[in-house]
Amino acid sequence: MTKHHNFKSEWVDTCYNYAKCLYEIGNYEDASEYLYFHRILCTPSDKNYLNGLWGKLASDILMQKWDQALEDLKRLQQYIDESTFGSSLQTLQQRTWLIHWSLFVFFNHQKGRDLIIELFLYQKSYLNAIQTTCPWILRYLSTAVVINKSSRTKVMLDLVKVIQEESYTYRDPITSFIEDLYVKFDFDSAQQRLRECEAVLSTDFFLVACLQDFIENSRLMIFETFCRIHQCISIDMLAEKLNMKPTEAERWIVNLIRQAKLDAKIDSQQGHVVMGTQTTSPYQQLIEKTKALSFRSQMLQVNVEKKKKAQDQPNWGTDGF
Secondary structure, three states: OHHHHOOOOHHHHHHHHHHHHHHHOOOHHHHHHHHHHHHHHOOOOOOOHHHHHHHHHHHHHHOOOHHHHHHHHHHHHHHHHHOOOOOHHHHHHHHHHHHHHHHHHHOOOOOHHHHHHHHHHHOHHHHHHHHHHOHHHHHHHHHHHHHOHHHHHHHHHHHHHHHHHHOOOOOOHHHHHHHHHHOOOOHHHHHHHHHHHHHHHHOOOOOHHHHHHHHHHHHHHHHHHHHHHOOEEEHHHHHHHHOOOHHHHHHHHHHHHHHHOOOEEEEOOOOEEEEOOOOOOHHHHHHHHHHHHHHHHHHHHHHHHHHHHHHHOOOOOOOOO
């Protein structure tokens, strides 16, 4: 490029400095464009390459261009994961920053609810970063799992394990709600936690838009878990567990049965929800009756593993990064 176009290497730094100036005066659109040029013109070994990636991400977030911001986030993650920084502590710091900045993208992009689970829960280096430096991020991961119907069932057990492991360093109404429901099976406590969750979500910058989805899905989780244990349920009692009026709860259950095609019916005269109304084979009946026992056994296993891990490890300090 230098040979054919008389291109001077110092122009790359000029491009970066100009983009930085544009960013500082609030011209994020032009800053993003010049930072794109800078990334194309320089190599990853350039002293300003990493700063340019961060600036591009910040510019696109501030312009609310979520598709571009997601691409910036992936590119930045790839650079951090493939680079060798001065120390492992610097790598951890970069991942911690990425985790926090990613919240802007994940809670605004249409695919964010899936991507946050994949990054925070199933990529070990980022889960380790959360557990080491910022356990409060479990609030956002937990919320994403609750409101994500498509993946909630298969990832809830993995999430519960992490919540249990970190319960000594971090706990809030959202993680406590999941623990009460899936570990302790304490429906009264889960109901109280759900009220606290509503207050938390309504004042959280990232989660306020998820409030209605969270409450609706949390009620569904309580209903599903309760139905694993009971075959005949009083609507009045269920309404109390769901923090709803009996008439409102009955309508909610009717709509749920229709939409989810649940094997259940409403006995309005007795005021009951009757589960498993269809004729099933003895083998299927046995499977259904052991579902709750199997689920509870898994949760007990989580508790045993947690206690064993606590006994095997020294008592490290709990100060954050």
